[in-house]
Structures are given as C-alpha cells and as structure tokens.
Amino acid sequence: MLQIIHEAGWPIWLLLITSVFGLAIIIERTLSLRKRRVLPPGLLDEVIALVRRQHDLPANLERLAGSSPLGRVLAEVVAVRGQSDAYRHTAIEEVGKDAAWQLERYLPGLATIAVIAPLMGLFGTVVGMIEIFASYTPDGGDPSQLARGIAIALYNTGFGILLAIPALIMHRFYRTRVDYFTHQLERQATTLDRILSGHAARAGESYMAEDA
Secondary structure, X not given: OHHHHXXXXXXXXXXXXXXXXXXXXXXXXXXXXXXXXXXXXXXXXHHHHHHHOOOOOHHHHHHHHHXXXXXXXXXXXXXOOOOOHHHHHHHHHHHHHHHHHHHHOOHHHHHHXXXXXXXXXHHHHHHHHXXXXXXXXXXXXXXXXXXXXXXXXXXXXXXXXXXXXXXXXHHHHHHHHHHHHHHHHHHHHHHHHHHHHHHHHHHHHHHHXXXX
C-alpha cells in the first residue's frame, strides 16, 4: 500500500484525505439513520397512552423530545394540541423541517465528495502527464521518469473513480432513507394530531351536554 502511495505521487494525498472524510460521514450517517433510532417502534401508541393517562407533563414531553426525531415531533404535537389549527400546523411543520434537516446533515458533503473525487483524480492525471512531458529531452526520454508519470496518472485516476462510486451509492441510499423517515414523521404526526383533535372535540361536546 505504501508503495502504491509512493508511486502515485503527492496528488494521491488529496484523495486520501477526502476518503477519510467520506468514510467518517458514512459511519456517522449509518449509526444516526438507524430505524430504531429515528422511528422507535410503538412510540405513537405510547404517546397516545401518555395523553390519555394525563401524564403529558412538561418533564415527560422534554424526555420524549430528546429520545428521537419522531419523539421530538410527537412531543410538539402534544404540546400545541390546545391551540388553533393554524398555530398547530405551523408549529408542527417547523419542528418537522428541523427534524428533516437533522436527518439530512452531512449528506451534501457526501454528494460533494462523489463529485470532486473524479476531478481530483483528473488533476492527478494532469500532474502525471506533466511528469511524462518533462521526461523528454532532445537526447531522448528518461524511462524511469516516464514510468513515474504514467503511474501518477493511472493511480490517481483509478483512485478518484474508486472513491466516487461508493460515495455516490451511499448518498443515494441515505437520501432514499431520509425521504422515507421524513414521510413517516409527517404521517405519524398527522395521525396523532387528528386523534388529539378528535379527543378534544369529544371532550368539548361532553362538557356542553353536562352543562345543558
């Protein structure tokens, strides 16, 4: 490996540094975008039961909001359930957008790596070509310098493509996963809001019947 790095010349270090950043993003997003971490199973039912038992205290909602992105959105739905329709929808939408932003974090960086890696490999190719042309003299070329220029060009081109392919694949994978999570956050928030609105309406009708 060290021999390959040596033969690839100094441009390979730019690609190696970029690969470290890419690997770090992939590891971080793989851990952060686990389904159980974003959408804990059964959480919607737990929140509904929490409200029905009237245990929706600020401390409980704060713990719920810190548990997961879904918990944060559902906690906001519970917190604003007594407000007007326009206020509720705006508040829930803002929290949902922030949760979606958290899910999408670092994905633009991974997309950038997928784009610039081939360009960096092309830059290494240009450096290799410069080495090749520099090896020619009026008396003939230096075979060792010619071979070094070819090695720099090929190694950098190959490594740039090799780096871009998994970066692009993982970006598309995470992008699809984030879209799914965002849809689920919106769907479950809408479901909870509808349930709480119906519960509040029934409670109001019951109160009016008793008052009459």
